[in-house]
Amino acid sequence: MTRGFEELGRFAEPSLYILVSLASGPRHGYAIMTDVEEISGTPMGPGTLYGALARLEKRGLIEALEPEERRRPYRLTALGATTLETQLTSLNGFVATGLARMKRGAP
C-alpha cells in the first residue's frame, strides 16, 4: 500500500473497495454500499462507509457531486484514479509473487 493508504488505518481496506466501486462511474452512498458488498462478499457498515468517504474526500481521491434529492453521488478524481491504479498494480504484483512462491514451495 502507498503511504497515503497506510495513514487511513482501519479505513484503508474499505477505502480501496470504495475506489474500486467508483471506478465504473459515480455512485451515491447506498449504491456504493451494495456494490462493495457484491465485490467483497462482506457488508460494509454505514459508519465505516462514511468514515472512509470523508477520508477519501479530504485527501482529494474522490469528489462529491451535486445531490440528487438527498443522495449525493461521489466520483473518482484524477488523483483517485491514479492512486487506485497504483494500489491495484501493487496488489497484483504481490499476488503474482505469492502464487509463484507457493508453486515453487509446493510439495
Added chain:
Amino acid sequence: MSALIRLYPRAWRDRYEDEFLALLEARPPTIGDRLDIVRAALDARLHPQVRQAEAPEPAHVDDAPDDTVVVRRLGYAALGGGVFWLLAWWFATVGAAVVYDGYGPHRDGSAALPLLLLSAILLVGGLIGHVIVLPASRRAARAGAIAAIPFLLLWSAGPWNAWFGLVALVALAVFAAGSIGATHWSVAATSGIFGGIAGIVGFGLVTAGLVNLGTAVPYEMLLVITAAATPIWLAVGASLIRVHPAVPAE
C-alpha cells in the same frame, strides 16, 4: 436514529447528515450497523476529517441540532449521580439494615450496591459528555475521561476491588488537570474533583487505620468522608450544564 447521528461532531453532521440519513432510510440499520455508527462517530471526534470552516456554524443556533442538548442532559444525569452516590453511602452506613444471623447482629449494606453502580453509570454519562465537548487538542483530559469510564464501572460493580477505584481516581485527576483552561471548565471544577478524590482517599485511609487499630468504624464518620467525594459529580455535571452553543470551539 437522530440520537446516533448526534454522536457525530457538528462539522461532520453539517456535511454528511442528510445523505447519511437517506442511506439509513434506504437500508435500515441492523444492530451491527448501529455499533458501527457509534464506533465511526467516536472516530470522527477523535480524528476529525471535516473542519469547521468547511461547514460554518448556522446563523441561528436555535434552529440547529446541537450537541449541547445531549451534553446538558448528560450534565444533569451526572448531578443526579451525585444524589445516588450519597444515597448509596447512606444505605451502606447509617441507613444499613441491621440483620440477625449466624454472625450475630450486624449491618447489611448490600442495598447500597445498585445505587453505587447507578451513581457510577451517571458519572460515566457525564464523562462521555466531556469527551464530546472537549476539543481534540485536550488529549490528556480526553484520555483521562475515557480511561476512567471502564474502571469506574468495574469498581462500582465490585467496590471491594480497590485497585479499580484507584485507577479510576488517577484517570479522573488527569481529566480534571487536563481540562483546566477549556472554555466550559473552571478551576473550581478541578478543585472539586481533587477535593472529591481526597475524600475517597481519606475514606480508605481512615477505614484501614481504624481496622488496624481494632476499633469499630463509626458509620457517621464514613458517611461524612464519602459525602466529601460528591463534588466529583457536581464538577462533572455542572460544567456540562454551563456549555452553551455560542461558546466558540478552541
